[in-house]
Amino acid sequence: MPTSHPPSRLDLTADCARCHALCCVLLPYRRAGGFGADKAGGVPCHHLRTDDRCEIHADLTELGWPSCVTFDCFGAGQQVTQVTYAGASWRDAAGEGELGEMAAVLSAMRRVHEMLLHLDEVAERSPDPAAEALAQRLRVLRDATPVEILTTDLDELQDECGGLLTAASARLRDPAGPDLAHADLAGQDLRGRDLHSASLRGALLIGVDLRDVVLDQADLLGADLRGADLRGADLTSALFLTGPQLAGARTDERTRAPARVSAPTGRPD
Numbered sequence: 001m002p003t004s005h006p007p008s009r010l011d012l013t014a015d016c017a018r019c020h021a022l023c024c025v026l027l028p029y030r031r032a033g034g035f036g037a038d039k040a041g042g043v044p045c046h047h048l049r050t051d052d053r054c055e056i057h058a059d060l061t062e063l064g065w066p067s068c069v070t071f072d073c074f075g076a077g078q079q080v081t082q083v084t085y086a087g088a089s090w091r092d093a094a095g096e097g098e099l100g101e102m103a104a105v106l107s108a109m110r111r112v113h114e115m116l117l118h119l120d121e122v123a124e125r126s127p128d129p130a131a132e133a134l135a136q137r138l139r140v141l142r143d144a145t146p147v148e149i150l151t152t153d154l155d156e157l158q159d160e161c162g163g164l165l166t167a168a169s170a171r172l173r174d175p176a177g178p179d180l181a182h183a184d185l186a187g188q189d190l191r192g193r194d195l196h197s198a199s200l201r202g203a204l205l206i207g208v209d210l211r212d213v214v215l216d217q218a219d220l221l222g223a224d225l226r227g228a229d230l231r232g233a234d235l236t237s238a239l240f241l242t243g244p245q246l247a248g249a250r251t252d253e254r255t256r257a258p259a260r261v262s263a264p265t266g267r268p269d
Helices: 066-070 076-084 096-125 129-142 146-150 154-172 243-247
Strands: none
Touching: 066 243, 076 096, 096 129, 096 146, 096 154, 129 154
16 A cells, blocks of 8 residues: 555545545435435435535535534545545446445545544644544545545454544543543533543533633533533633534634644535
8 A cells, every 4th residue: 555644634624626525426415414415325316416516515414414514524525536545436436336445435534534534633632642643544444435435444443543542532631530431411510510631522512601710621522412502601611522513513703623634514515
């Protein structure tokens, strides 16, 4: 496999202009999951134009497609389009077999890029040789062939990455912070809680009230923030927050997020 250079943060953020609408075609979705219809994988969304742009992009949420707004491939789409398949479109695929392969590669690449995104944060905030070694292996993998990508044990890599993120979180957080990992806090008013250095990884935070709460050094890895009220909240130093998490929450001009995090906006119109 070729040697790869470290990806920039821009490479780990969706750039729809460099992708042939792979997520709109290759991935399945359901109305119950926040999409406006049910669709099988490999079938183009009926709102996709011939130029691979979305005809309802400006009105996605209002028309019942909020999950299109919050979805982020973490740059996997342009990587698969421009590097793995050298610019080829899904329109060039010869049958369901090639479309299926491309879909599997896209899903795998998204996992690789999400791991790299978190390891990039570790490198910035609490460097660790083991984390950098894994990041380098993932950088090589992202430039590999479809067969190499699909025959790699991503579960094993994800377990390894998870352990490294847990170790980084422990180094960065105050050990006295509350442990609310995987807690069901849906709908609760948390404005009076001290969440400094809290472990909220995997927590169910749907619809919680976090207005004006300071979440410094709080670990938000995998936390479900859909509908959470983050108006005025300070997440500047929160750990492992991603754009899709932020996009699914309610924010305002007073919400402070890490500089590296930007909410996805869906495909350009």
